[in-house]
Protein backbone atom coordinates (compact mmCIF):
# COMPACT_ATOMS: atom_id res chain seq x y z
CA UNK A 1 0.00 0.00 0.00
CA UNK A 2 2.64 2.51 0.97
CA UNK A 3 4.57 1.53 -2.12
CA UNK A 4 1.50 2.34 -4.27
CA UNK A 5 1.19 5.71 -2.59
CA UNK A 6 4.83 6.31 -3.13
CA UNK A 7 4.52 5.71 -6.88
CA UNK A 8 1.37 7.80 -7.11
CA UNK A 9 3.14 10.58 -5.30
CA UNK A 10 6.12 10.26 -7.59
CA UNK A 11 3.96 10.50 -10.73
CA UNK A 12 2.09 13.51 -9.36
CA UNK A 13 5.34 15.15 -8.45
CA UNK A 14 6.71 14.60 -11.94
CA UNK A 15 3.57 16.03 -13.58
CA UNK A 16 3.69 19.12 -11.41
CA UNK A 17 7.43 19.51 -11.89
CA UNK A 18 7.23 19.19 -15.66
CA UNK A 19 4.33 21.59 -16.08
CA UNK A 20 6.02 24.10 -13.82
CA UNK A 21 9.19 23.70 -15.80
CA UNK A 22 7.24 24.25 -19.00
CA UNK A 23 5.67 27.43 -17.70
CA UNK A 24 9.05 28.81 -16.88
CA UNK A 25 10.83 27.89 -20.03
CA UNK A 26 11.86 30.85 -22.15
CA UNK A 27 12.67 28.93 -25.31
CA UNK A 28 11.64 31.05 -28.25
CA UNK A 29 11.92 30.36 -31.93
CA UNK A 30 10.59 31.86 -35.12
CA UNK A 31 7.24 30.09 -34.94
CA UNK A 32 6.66 31.08 -31.32
CA UNK A 33 6.18 34.67 -32.58
CA UNK A 34 3.36 33.61 -34.93
CA UNK A 35 0.16 35.53 -34.39
CA UNK A 36 -2.31 33.57 -32.32
CA UNK A 37 0.33 31.44 -30.59
CA UNK A 38 0.33 31.62 -26.82
CA UNK A 39 3.63 33.25 -25.99
CA UNK A 40 5.59 33.26 -22.78
CA UNK A 41 5.73 36.83 -21.47
CA UNK A 42 9.11 38.41 -22.18
CA UNK A 43 11.18 38.87 -19.07
CA UNK A 44 13.32 41.96 -19.49
CA UNK A 45 15.38 41.04 -16.43
CA UNK A 46 16.50 37.67 -17.71
CA UNK A 47 16.16 37.88 -21.50
CA UNK A 48 18.10 39.93 -24.06
CA UNK A 49 17.86 43.67 -24.48
CA UNK A 50 19.11 43.15 -28.03
CA UNK A 51 16.34 43.13 -30.65
CA UNK A 52 14.70 40.08 -32.22
CA UNK A 53 14.74 42.00 -35.50
CA UNK A 54 17.76 43.46 -37.25
CA UNK A 55 16.27 45.74 -39.89
CA UNK A 56 19.57 46.84 -41.43
CA UNK A 57 22.27 44.30 -42.36
CA UNK A 58 24.57 44.50 -45.38
CA UNK A 59 25.36 40.96 -46.45
CA UNK A 60 27.66 42.31 -49.14
CA UNK A 61 30.61 44.71 -48.74
CA UNK A 62 31.64 47.58 -51.03
CA UNK A 63 34.35 45.36 -52.40
CA UNK A 64 36.39 42.27 -51.61
CA UNK A 65 34.87 39.09 -50.23
CA UNK A 66 31.82 38.79 -48.02
CA UNK A 67 31.40 36.56 -44.99
CA UNK A 68 29.64 33.45 -46.39
CA UNK A 69 25.84 33.81 -46.31
CA UNK A 70 25.17 30.89 -43.98
CA UNK A 71 27.82 32.07 -41.57
CA UNK A 72 26.09 35.44 -41.27
CA UNK A 73 22.81 33.60 -40.68
CA UNK A 74 24.50 31.78 -37.81
CA UNK A 75 25.45 35.11 -36.22
CA UNK A 76 21.72 35.87 -35.96
CA UNK A 77 20.85 32.45 -34.62
CA UNK A 78 23.46 32.73 -31.91
CA UNK A 79 22.15 36.19 -31.00
CA UNK A 80 18.43 35.30 -30.96
CA UNK A 81 17.70 37.58 -33.88
CA UNK A 82 14.81 35.99 -35.77
CA UNK A 83 13.91 38.61 -38.40
CA UNK A 84 16.46 40.21 -40.69
CA UNK A 85 16.47 42.57 -43.63
CA UNK A 86 19.03 41.36 -46.13
CA UNK A 87 20.67 44.37 -47.75
CA UNK A 88 23.30 44.20 -50.43
CA UNK A 89 25.03 47.46 -50.73
CA UNK A 90 23.98 49.78 -53.48
CA UNK A 91 27.47 50.48 -54.67
CA UNK A 92 30.59 48.53 -55.41
CA UNK A 93 34.19 49.39 -56.03
CA UNK A 94 35.32 48.04 -59.42
CA UNK A 95 35.45 44.26 -59.49
CA UNK A 96 39.26 44.27 -59.89
CA UNK A 97 39.88 46.59 -56.93
CA UNK A 98 41.11 45.20 -53.60
CA UNK A 99 39.51 48.02 -51.66
CA UNK A 100 36.88 46.83 -49.15
CA UNK A 101 35.82 50.09 -47.50
CA UNK A 102 35.26 53.27 -49.47
CA UNK A 103 36.80 55.60 -46.90
CA UNK A 104 40.12 53.76 -47.29
CA UNK A 105 40.28 54.46 -50.99
CA UNK A 106 39.27 57.97 -51.98
CA UNK A 107 39.29 58.39 -55.73
CA UNK A 108 38.18 54.83 -56.39
CA UNK A 109 34.72 54.90 -57.93
CA UNK A 110 32.00 53.36 -55.74
CA UNK A 111 29.02 53.15 -58.00
CA UNK A 112 25.53 51.64 -57.96
CA UNK A 113 25.14 48.12 -59.31
CA UNK A 114 22.58 45.32 -59.25
CA UNK A 115 25.18 42.54 -58.67
CA UNK A 116 24.89 42.42 -54.87
CA UNK A 117 21.13 42.00 -54.96
CA UNK A 118 21.46 39.06 -57.32
CA UNK A 119 24.12 37.39 -55.20
CA UNK A 120 21.91 37.77 -52.11
CA UNK A 121 18.91 36.37 -53.98
CA UNK A 122 20.89 33.34 -55.16
CA UNK A 123 22.20 32.64 -51.66
CA UNK A 124 18.78 33.17 -50.13
CA UNK A 125 17.09 30.72 -52.46
CA UNK A 126 19.80 28.11 -51.98
CA UNK A 127 20.02 28.35 -48.20
CA UNK A 128 16.29 27.72 -47.52
CA UNK A 129 16.06 29.07 -43.99
CA UNK A 130 13.00 28.01 -42.04
CA UNK A 131 13.88 29.13 -38.54
CA UNK A 132 14.81 32.68 -39.46
CA UNK A 133 12.69 35.18 -41.39
CA UNK A 134 14.64 37.00 -44.10
CA UNK A 135 13.35 39.98 -46.07
CA UNK A 136 15.39 40.52 -49.21
CA UNK A 137 16.03 44.08 -50.27
CA UNK A 138 16.72 45.78 -53.58
CA UNK A 139 19.73 47.97 -52.95
CA UNK A 140 20.67 48.75 -56.56
CA UNK A 141 18.77 52.01 -57.24
CA UNK A 142 20.79 55.06 -58.17
CA UNK A 143 18.51 57.85 -57.00
CA UNK A 144 20.33 60.48 -59.04
CA UNK A 145 19.67 58.51 -62.21
CA UNK A 146 16.25 56.97 -61.57
CA UNK A 147 15.20 56.33 -65.17
CA UNK A 148 15.98 52.62 -65.19
CA UNK A 149 14.93 51.68 -61.64
CA UNK A 150 11.49 50.31 -62.53
CA UNK A 151 12.94 48.35 -65.43
CA UNK A 152 15.54 46.76 -63.15
CA UNK A 153 12.91 45.97 -60.51
CA UNK A 154 11.07 44.05 -63.20
CA UNK A 155 14.25 42.22 -64.14
CA UNK A 156 14.77 41.12 -60.51
CA UNK A 157 11.14 40.02 -60.33
CA UNK A 158 11.47 37.94 -63.42
CA UNK A 159 14.63 36.25 -62.26
CA UNK A 160 13.60 35.93 -58.59
CA UNK A 161 9.80 36.04 -58.31
CA UNK A 162 8.42 37.14 -54.92
CA UNK A 163 11.90 37.30 -53.38
CA UNK A 164 12.30 41.07 -52.91
CA UNK A 165 10.03 42.81 -50.41
CA UNK A 166 12.09 45.83 -49.38
CA UNK A 167 14.12 48.57 -51.04
CA UNK A 168 17.27 50.19 -49.64
CA UNK A 169 19.39 51.35 -48.14
CA UNK A 170 19.55 53.70 -51.09
CA UNK A 171 21.53 56.93 -51.01
CA UNK A 172 19.95 60.32 -51.51
CA UNK A 173 22.96 62.16 -50.14
CA UNK A 174 25.82 60.34 -48.42
CA UNK A 175 28.69 62.73 -47.85
CA UNK A 176 31.10 59.92 -46.93
CA UNK A 177 30.89 58.72 -50.52
CA UNK A 178 31.48 62.07 -52.20
CA UNK A 179 35.18 61.27 -52.69
CA UNK A 180 34.20 58.13 -54.57
CA UNK A 181 32.16 59.73 -57.34
CA UNK A 182 28.82 59.34 -55.53
CA UNK A 183 26.40 61.64 -57.30
CA UNK A 184 23.89 63.04 -54.83
CA UNK A 185 20.34 63.34 -56.09
CA UNK A 186 19.03 66.85 -56.67
CA UNK A 187 15.49 68.18 -56.36
CA UNK A 188 14.73 67.57 -60.05
CA UNK A 189 15.74 63.90 -59.74
CA UNK A 190 13.24 63.31 -56.93
CA UNK A 191 10.25 64.06 -59.13
CA UNK A 192 11.55 61.43 -61.56
CA UNK A 193 11.12 58.67 -58.96
CA UNK A 194 7.39 58.65 -59.59
CA UNK A 195 7.01 55.38 -61.50
CA UNK A 196 9.09 53.21 -59.19
CA UNK A 197 7.67 54.83 -56.03
CA UNK A 198 4.22 54.09 -57.42
CA UNK A 199 5.20 50.43 -57.88
CA UNK A 200 6.59 50.23 -54.31
CA UNK A 201 3.36 51.69 -52.94
CA UNK A 202 1.27 49.25 -54.93
CA UNK A 203 3.27 46.32 -53.58
CA UNK A 204 3.45 47.64 -50.03
CA UNK A 205 7.28 47.71 -50.15
CA UNK A 206 9.05 50.09 -47.74
CA UNK A 207 12.08 52.06 -48.92
CA UNK A 208 15.01 52.80 -46.61
CA UNK A 209 16.71 56.04 -47.64
CA UNK A 210 20.12 57.18 -46.46
CA UNK A 211 20.04 60.96 -46.52
CA UNK A 212 22.48 62.91 -44.39
CA UNK A 213 20.81 65.67 -42.47
CA UNK A 214 23.93 67.83 -42.72
CA UNK A 215 27.41 68.13 -41.27
CA UNK A 216 29.31 69.86 -38.50
CA UNK A 217 29.50 73.13 -40.43
CA UNK A 218 25.87 73.16 -41.40
CA UNK A 219 23.71 70.77 -39.38
CA UNK A 220 20.68 70.82 -41.64
CA UNK A 221 22.35 71.48 -44.98
CA UNK A 222 20.57 68.62 -46.78
CA UNK A 223 17.29 68.48 -44.85
CA UNK A 224 15.45 70.01 -47.81
CA UNK A 225 16.13 66.87 -49.87
CA UNK A 226 14.37 64.51 -47.45
CA UNK A 227 11.56 67.04 -47.01
CA UNK A 228 11.07 67.09 -50.76
CA UNK A 229 10.84 63.28 -50.84
CA UNK A 230 8.28 63.25 -48.02
CA UNK A 231 6.27 65.98 -49.68
CA UNK A 232 6.27 64.29 -53.08
CA UNK A 233 5.57 60.75 -51.85
CA UNK A 234 3.38 61.01 -48.74
CA UNK A 235 1.75 57.61 -49.36
CA UNK A 236 4.99 55.63 -49.54
CA UNK A 237 6.41 53.78 -46.55
CA UNK A 238 9.69 55.64 -46.13
CA UNK A 239 12.30 54.65 -43.55
CA UNK A 240 14.94 57.29 -42.85
CA UNK A 241 18.28 55.56 -42.25
CA UNK A 242 20.06 56.63 -39.05
CA UNK A 243 17.58 59.51 -38.58
CA UNK A 244 19.89 61.52 -40.88
CA UNK A 245 22.86 61.31 -38.50
CA UNK A 246 26.36 60.33 -39.63
CA UNK A 247 30.04 60.54 -38.78
CA UNK A 248 30.07 63.91 -40.52
CA UNK A 249 27.38 65.26 -38.17
CA UNK A 250 28.45 64.81 -34.56
CA UNK A 251 27.85 68.23 -33.04
CA UNK A 252 24.11 68.73 -33.46
CA UNK A 253 22.14 69.64 -30.35
CA UNK A 254 19.90 66.61 -29.65
CA UNK A 255 17.00 68.96 -28.89
CA UNK A 256 17.25 70.40 -32.39
CA UNK A 257 17.59 67.00 -33.97
CA UNK A 258 14.59 65.58 -32.14
CA UNK A 259 12.50 68.63 -32.89
CA UNK A 260 13.00 68.12 -36.61
CA UNK A 261 12.28 64.39 -36.34
CA UNK A 262 9.04 65.03 -34.42
CA UNK A 263 7.86 67.61 -36.91
CA UNK A 264 8.43 65.23 -39.82
CA UNK A 265 6.86 62.25 -38.02
CA UNK A 266 3.82 64.36 -37.14
CA UNK A 267 3.40 65.62 -40.68
CA UNK A 268 4.13 62.34 -42.47
CA UNK A 269 2.28 59.42 -40.85
CA UNK A 270 4.01 56.81 -43.03
CA UNK A 271 7.54 57.88 -42.14
CA UNK A 272 9.59 55.55 -39.91
CA UNK A 273 13.03 56.14 -38.39
CA UNK A 274 15.87 53.64 -38.55
CA UNK A 275 18.04 54.01 -35.42
CA UNK A 276 20.71 51.56 -36.59
CA UNK A 277 24.51 52.12 -36.68
CA UNK A 278 26.76 52.40 -33.65
CA UNK A 279 27.69 55.98 -34.57
CA UNK A 280 24.29 57.01 -33.15
CA UNK A 281 24.97 55.42 -29.77
CA UNK A 282 28.56 56.69 -29.67
CA UNK A 283 27.84 60.27 -30.71
CA UNK A 284 24.31 60.89 -29.45
CA UNK A 285 22.40 58.30 -27.38
CA UNK A 286 25.18 57.63 -24.89
CA UNK A 287 25.53 61.27 -23.92
CA UNK A 288 21.87 62.18 -24.17
CA UNK A 289 20.23 59.04 -22.87
CA UNK A 290 17.20 60.61 -21.25
CA UNK A 291 16.11 62.87 -24.07
CA UNK A 292 16.41 60.18 -26.76
CA UNK A 293 14.69 57.60 -24.55
CA UNK A 294 11.78 59.97 -24.00
CA UNK A 295 11.56 60.64 -27.73
CA UNK A 296 11.51 56.91 -28.56
CA UNK A 297 8.94 56.23 -25.86
CA UNK A 298 6.70 58.98 -27.22
CA UNK A 299 7.07 57.87 -30.84
CA UNK A 300 7.56 54.18 -30.16
CA UNK A 301 5.50 53.01 -33.15
CA UNK A 302 7.77 54.80 -35.60
CA UNK A 303 11.19 53.33 -34.80
CA UNK A 304 13.11 50.37 -36.28
CA UNK A 305 16.17 48.78 -34.62
CA UNK A 306 19.26 47.09 -36.02
CA UNK A 307 23.02 47.13 -36.44
CA UNK A 308 24.01 48.35 -39.93
CA UNK A 309 26.53 45.49 -39.85
CA UNK A 310 28.55 45.10 -43.06
CA UNK A 311 29.58 41.47 -43.65
CA UNK A 312 32.98 42.08 -45.21
CA UNK A 313 35.39 39.17 -44.86
CA UNK A 314 37.47 40.89 -42.16
CA UNK A 315 34.46 40.67 -39.81
CA UNK A 316 33.40 37.75 -37.62
CA UNK A 317 30.78 36.82 -35.01
CA UNK A 318 32.50 38.99 -32.41
CA UNK A 319 32.17 42.04 -34.67
CA UNK A 320 28.46 41.37 -35.14
CA UNK A 321 27.95 40.81 -31.42
CA UNK A 322 29.68 44.07 -30.59
CA UNK A 323 27.60 46.01 -33.13
CA UNK A 324 24.43 44.42 -31.78
CA UNK A 325 25.29 45.20 -28.17
CA UNK A 326 26.39 48.77 -28.78
CA UNK A 327 23.37 49.64 -30.92
CA UNK A 328 21.07 48.07 -28.29
CA UNK A 329 22.27 49.94 -25.21
CA UNK A 330 19.41 52.43 -25.39
CA UNK A 331 16.84 49.61 -25.42
CA UNK A 332 17.50 49.02 -21.72
CA UNK A 333 15.93 52.36 -20.89
CA UNK A 334 12.79 52.10 -23.03
CA UNK A 335 9.32 51.79 -21.54
CA UNK A 336 7.74 48.32 -21.78
CA UNK A 337 5.42 49.50 -24.52
CA UNK A 338 8.28 50.97 -26.57
CA UNK A 339 10.34 47.83 -25.99
CA UNK A 340 7.56 45.67 -27.43
CA UNK A 341 7.09 47.93 -30.43
CA UNK A 342 10.74 48.46 -31.26
CA UNK A 343 12.85 45.64 -29.80
CA UNK A 344 10.32 42.80 -29.92
CA UNK A 345 9.34 43.53 -33.48
CA UNK A 346 5.78 44.88 -33.51
CA UNK A 347 6.71 47.87 -35.67
CA UNK A 348 8.53 45.68 -38.13
CA UNK A 349 5.68 43.17 -38.33
CA UNK A 350 3.11 45.92 -38.91
CA UNK A 351 5.21 47.71 -41.50
CA UNK A 352 5.57 44.57 -43.59
CA UNK A 353 2.16 43.11 -42.75
CA UNK A 354 3.77 39.96 -41.34
CA UNK A 355 1.73 37.36 -39.48
CA UNK A 356 3.79 37.66 -36.28
CA UNK A 357 3.46 39.54 -33.03
CA UNK A 358 5.57 40.50 -30.05
CA UNK A 359 5.05 38.70 -26.73
CA UNK A 360 3.63 40.59 -23.76
CA UNK A 361 6.16 41.91 -21.28
CA UNK A 362 6.49 39.94 -18.04
CA UNK A 363 5.62 42.11 -15.07
CA UNK A 364 6.99 41.01 -11.72
CA UNK A 365 5.10 41.94 -8.57
Ligand SMILES: [Zn+2]
Pocket residue numbers: 056058169308
Ligand atom coordinates in the same frame (compact mmCIF):
# COMPACT_ATOMS: atom_id res chain seq x y z
ZN1 LIG B 1 23.78 50.81 -43.99
